[in-house]
Amino acid sequence: EVQLVESGGGLVQPGRSLRLSCAAxxxxxxxxAMHWVRQAPGKGLEWVSGISWNSGSxxxxxxxxGRFTISRDNAKNSLYLQMNSLRAEDTALYYCAKEDTAMVxxxxxxxxxxxxxxx
Amino acid sequence: QSALTQPASxxxxxxxxxxxxxxxxxSDVGSYNLVSWYQQHPGKxxxxxIYEVSKRPSGxxxxxxxxxxxxxxxxxxxxxxxxxxxxxxxxxxAGSSTFLYVFGTGTKVxxx
Numbered sequence: 001e002v003q004l005v006e007s008g009g010g011l012v013q014p015g016r017s018l019r020l021s022c023a024a025x026x027x028x029x030x031x032x033a034m035h036w037v038r039q040a041p042g043k044g045l046e047w048v049s050g051i052s053w054n055s056g057s058x059x060x061x062x063x064x065x066g067r068f069t070i071s072r073d074n075a076k077n078s079l080y081l082q083m084n085s086l087r088a089e090d091t092a093l094y095y096c097a098k099e100d101t102a103m104v105x106x107x108x109x110x111x112x113x114x115x116x117x118x119x
Numbered sequence: 120q121s122a123l124t125q126p127a128s129x130x131x132x133x134x135x136x137x138x139x140x141x142x143x144x145x146s147d148v149g150s151y152n153l154v155s156w157y158q159q160h161p162g163k164x165x166x167x168x169i170y171e172v173s174k175r176p177s178g179x180x181x182x183x184x185x186x187x188x189x190x191x192x193x194x195x196x197x198x199x200x201x202x203x204x205x206x207x208x209x210x211x212x213a214g215s216s217t218f219l220y221v222f223g224t225g226t227k228v229x230x231x
Contacts, residue, residue: 035220037222045157045159045208045222045225046222047219047221047222049218050218050220052218057217057218058217059217059218059219061120062120063120103171103176104171104212105153105155105167105170105171106157106165109164109165112164
């Protein structure tokens with residue numbers, strides 16, 4: 001059974017940093033691209049960032065480019081999101097999602113970790 | 120990277136059919152047959168319902184179907200059921216040389 005478990009969320013002041021983690025199990029982690037998708041309270045989904053299986057290809061939404069860094073450790077079956085210079089508008093539930101290579105879409109999602117940016 | 124445009128809400132009676140539109144641009148929906156649709160119930164993670172415009176993952180009811188014309192994709196739910204009441208989001212691949220995806224604004228489906 002595929003499982004994605006996010007952690008690392010919490011309350012942080014504007015301008016500070018936070019690192020999210022996603023622990024994956026139930027599939028061969030290093031065969032698949034992975035993504036972060038966020039959802040502000042009461043709002044819609046927003047793709048944040050994605051990384052290929054070997055970290056050779058990485059992309060970011062314009063809203064986080066230059067502030068967030070995605071990475072992965074295939075030996076630990078883990079995905080990360082380093083978030084710097086956090087803003088109030090980064091407040092959201094952050095989901096980790098697995099990309100199905102054949103379908104080019106997000107076929108499995110975690111339950112999310114909540115990040116609240118507030119003074 | 121503007122969000123794809125969806126109607127805020129769509130409603131229908133049980134047994135009826137409804138269609139949700141998803142309008143993008145020639146840089147996303149219009150360029151790739153890589154539009155997906157997700158269903159999200161309150162407090163739950165999104166669930167994949169349609170991928171590659173019109174394909175259904177295993178286990179998804181055939182009451183859900185997708186299509187695309189130009190820069191607009193559509194999700195149709197036929198034989199509407201109470202459990203279909205949820206938020207629905209479209210998503211399109213939008214990157215030419217790197218990862219780039221864009222989601223729709225979301226549509227609340229209400230079963231009357």
